Amino acid sequence: MDCHEARPTDKFMLWVDAVGGFLVCGTDEVMLGQPVRCSAVDIPILGDISSRHALIRRDGEGYMIEAIREVWVDERAVDRTALLGDGNHISLGRGVRMSFRRPHALSATVRLDMLSRHRTEPPTDGILLMADSCILGPSPNCHVVCRDWPHEVILYRHGEELFCRVGGPNRTEIQNTHLLEIDGQLCKGKGRITRNSHIRGKGFSLSLEELAP
């Protein structure tokens, strides 16, 4: 594969104030590898791995990993492909280790966390493979756990566009009373966002930063 291969990319950084920075990949297929020039890597890991090391593919509700170089899932070497489930540990090459978690039962979005001391480029606190929605909130089954937040905030995709809304147990009430400030505009409960938006609400603030493909 050469440098100019066109691959669909939908990547952005999700910077959550007081919580962390997360790499969000929206495509159904993500490539894991070392970031070297010309390599089309979705999740660049600064580690002793190949520039195209493994591919994680979402297929409907399930995920599978396709090994291009040595890949282990829960200490078992992956021959060609393997299914991934909540709680699996993925090892790439010699020592890059990450966990694969699908915290929310109603969302196909999964979260990858580095277990070894390797870091991604740009540095992140976690990687989200976003299916349709990404839930940020105080409860432990959120994709991004924000302990101090008063309620949930959900980023979701509708067609090609991203939206943000507040959520929680009594959603309609919260939506009617909570104001969101999206790029300086006040919205009631939800609003359309871009991949470079700043979002602020009661007790939280976050911003998106589009990453060049």
Added chain:
Amino acid sequence: MHEQVTTVEPNGNESLEFSVDELDELAPSKRPTARFVHSGGSRPLDGYTVKRGVGHGGFGEIYYAVSDAGKEVALKLIRRNLDIELRGIRHCLNLKHPNLLSLYDIRQDDQGDTWVVMEYVSGGCLADVLASHPDGMPIDETLRWFHGTAAGIACLHDRGIVHRDVKPGNLFCDEGVIKVGDYGLSKFVSCSHRSGQTESVGTVHYMAPEVANGRYGKEIDIYALGILLYEMLTGHVPFEGESVGEILMKHLTAKADVSILDQPYRNVVAKALEKDPANRFDSVAQMAAALPQPRSTDSGPGFVGGMGPSPGEGFRNPGADPAPEDFVEAETVEVHAVDEEPIERAVRDGCRKLQAAWDDADLSTPAKFAILVVGAIVLISNAWLMPLAVMLLVTYGLYRIVRILVLPSPSSSNSGTNGSATDAGRPQPMPSRPPGHRKTQPYVARKATPASNEKAQVAMVVRSPRDRLAELIGSMLAGTVVAIAMCVVMVLVSSFYNGTPQPEQCAWMVLMSILGTWAVMIPSKFWEGTRGEPMLRRFIMMVVGLGLGAIGFLTADLLMVDLPYVAHSSRELLPDYQLPPSFYADGRPLMMAYLACFGTLFLLLRWWKQANPMRRTRLSMFWALPVTILAATVVATVWHFPQPWLPMVAGTIAVAVQLATPWVHPRLRPRA
């Protein structure tokens, strides 16, 4: 696509201002995520791009930023309106220790704000770890954190720096290495006026008792380490409470319940949490040596090096760095000195010695009282002493006010922000509790904590300003009723001797009694449950008494009350002397006489003791009441004030105050 987005246009300049007050500000884990001024993508400082806010530290926001070359840093914003000195940070700028978070640089932006460029730690802080272990952390992990922290703090102490703000939010784990952060800055935290409540709230759980007196020795870090160790082992801090005042009071008086800890942790925590700094460990190294080392885990040792000099020590050119430690030490000493006003301290020491001698003197109470009376007479007979003393007092009062205004001493600002218990005259800032959460039982500790030997005094201090106000108003109403009733009694009694008083005289007495009762109740309520300085309180009471005297004269003047001076009552007792003509006209007291009488009466007695809920009996028939009346009689005699008005008013006030203010039966009091 039917996504309806309702957009509300902001009105003019109005922006989203979110109140964070509703959140429980006390729980460190529930600190509200207040807003960040700079949002992701902004470049407040040349060369760095802010990515996100990290948190709120000593002076302002902390941001995660990336330099143009890609270096990750933490940027700490120090607002220019926080008039702080950066000397401390400069001193720490070149400290090298693996357990200390590195400071890279101090920069100024275009707006004049100062930024500290620091090492960014990707791992979580201890507060996060504690949050995931609500019942205490495993021993090995606790020891790893403790020894790492202790090594970092020992390095600071070695350089003469006191951290002052050791707390879980300032300790980080970076790839297995414990890092102590926020040093150098935190030194000034308590001096800044505006960092205010949120800042001190997070810290107050770890605040040593002597901080209330403005002492910031390295012992406070040892105390904080003790609290930290306790918290890591049990999952909660030893002194919890719902208000700053309550927690502070527990630090000052309550004993930590260490019985739930195993040895050797029990002894180590108990020694580190000694109230007297001299009884704590001499050094952090000594404290760490009393604890076992952690078993090595796969995440590597938490601490590197040890208590000794840091590895960087060897590279230091001995000639190039002329012991900057001394400079910081000197500053600490200065803080000690500035804290207490020298004249007041001297006077207080003198009074304390005198009081001790007085208490030790082998004299019966009546004899002591006689001595007091004779002393008073001697003082009065040398009439030139009085204006001199008054002048001295007034000058001193003015000096104190000017001093407070001019000198932003650490202690004064400290007590302002932290609600120091010693400074009871000032209302203590306490986070307001949600309405509806109101206590019905007075003077019972709100939470039934396992350590139930809570101090009575503590239980009193914890009361919120709202509760106090409600209680005060109730007392004042009851006091009014009692005062009126007592006045009737007094009138009846006096009619036996002097004939029935005129109606306007009765009205004057009722009014003065009610106002006097209130004048005692209001300051007493402020001082309730605290041990203030009696001299200062007396002085304040004297000012109150002067005010009361002025009101007494004006109302007497207005009501045209005739208070005839009966000349014969005192002439036999006292040597004949003449008061200045400004005091009396035709045997009628003037303004000066009223001021002198009520001022002296309020200065002489410790009135607030009669309103103390912990007084021995509700109504002291055989001590406080007779003493009050006697004192009033003496005062009236000395100032030639018409008898028996002053003793009657004083007696009424004493009864009304004692009957109307709350009193806790000794049996119901928590054992001290």
